[in-house]
Amino acid sequence: VIDFHTHGMPSDMLPDEFYLARARALLSSGRTREKDVGRIIEKIRRNGDDPKVENLTSDLKAAGVDHAVLLGIDWGLLGDSGTGMHPSEQLAFGLEAVRDSAGFFSFVLAVDPRRPEAPQVVAEGLTHPEVIGVKLYPPAGFAPHSSECLPIYDLVIESGRFAMFHTGRQSYPFLLEHGRLEPYSAVQRLRPDLKIVLAHAGAPFWGEEAIEVAKGHPSTYLEVSGWHAMLDTDEERVRRMLIAAWATLGPDRVLFGSDHLSGARAGVRVPAIRAWWDMFVATAADAGLSVDDVDRAAQGLIRS
Numbered sequence: 001v002i003d004f005h006t007h008g009m010p011s012d013m014l015p016d017e018f019y020l021a022r023a024r025a026l027l028s029s030g031r032t033r034e035k036d037v038g039r040i041i042e043k044i045r046r047n048g049d050d051p052k053v054e055n056l057t058s059d060l061k062a063a064g065v066d067h068a069v070l071l072g073i074d075w076g077l078l079g080d081s082g083t084g085m086h087p088s089e090q091l092a093f094g095l096e097a098v099r100d101s102a103g104f105f106s107f108v109l110a111v112d113p114r115r116p117e118a119p120q121v122v123a124e125g126l127t128h129p130e131v132i133g134v135k136l137y138p139p140a141g142f143a144p145h146s147s148e149c150l151p152i153y154d155l156v157i158e159s160g161r162f163a164m165f166h167t168g169r170q171s172y173p174f175l176l177e178h179g180r181l182e183p184y185s186a187v188q189r190l191r192p193d194l195k196i197v198l199a200h201a202g203a204p205f206w207g208e209e210a211i212e213v214a215k216g217h218p219s220t221y222l223e224v225s226g227w228h229a230m231l232d233t234d235e236e237r238v239r240r241m242l243i244a245a246w247a248t249l250g251p252d253r254v255l256f257g258s259d260h261l262s263g264a265r266a267g268v269r270v271p272a273i274r275a276w277w278d279m280f281v282a283t284a285a286d287a288g289l290s291v292d293d294v295d296r297a298a299q300g301l302i303r304s
């Protein structure tokens with residue numbers, strides 16, 4: 001079992017703007033009062049805190065995961081204050097997490113390409129074998145085919161690693177338009193040799209678009225975390241998405257992911273991760289694929 005999308009972090013990895021927006025969203029929905037905003041921010045922060053990724057590790061192991069990809073998050077340019085953990089600090093954090101894990105984790109370095117120093121940070125990150133790819137988060141406010149991204153893609157291509165992108169759902173203060181799939185056609189044309197991992201495969205809005213944009217480009221992969229959020233309400237839709245992805249792309253370009261974040265509370269989502277993996281493998285079997293088949297895409301990207 002390889003989980004290609006997991007999160008564990010000290011809570012100050014995320015910028016203040018993110019916490020403030022989440023607290024204000026609760027406020028506007030009438031669930032809390034203005035004077036409580038500060039307290040709510042602290043509570044959200046505390047809940048997300050897992051600085052040594054101990055809770056994440058124990059959750060994933062309890063769910064039966066054998067290897068996991070730990071992702072950084074650089075939303076540092078979401079606002080103007082420059083809060084949040086700098087990508088070079090995230091690199092140090094990720095390297096330590098991988099080394100402490102005895103081979104359980106690989107790390108993906110997150111960087112906002114609008115940082116002037118982004119190419120240097122990426123170049124430094126890619127010198128470490130623990131760093132298997134680079135993650136960009138376009139909904140933080142940039143298009144994936146914009147010029148500031150290109151030096152990063154060139155470094156990624158040169159290193160043989162992959163670039164991973166958040167696609168699909170996101171809300172204020174993020175830009176949902178940069179969660180859309182169409183711009184990746186332009187990325188493919190600008191840098192045909194880039195290995196592209198479309199995280200969440202457009203979940204929950206743009207599954208067909210994700211498959212279509214991946215179809216014609218042999219090194220575009222879909223990572224399907226996020227689709228599992230519909231398992232309770234519309235399992236058939238999730239099933240159709242997986243079957244269509246495998247039918248069009250084959251098993252070599254579809255990646256399993258949980259998007260799991262334990263935060264300060266271990267254990268809560270373990271059965272859900274297990275159920276998602278079981279559903280994923282059972283659906284693969286219906287599509288004529290074995291467990292070895294469905295892990296091949298992840299093994300290839302982790303090894304290269």
Ligand SMILES: [Zn+2]
Binds near residue numbers: 005
């Ligand atoms: Zn995620």
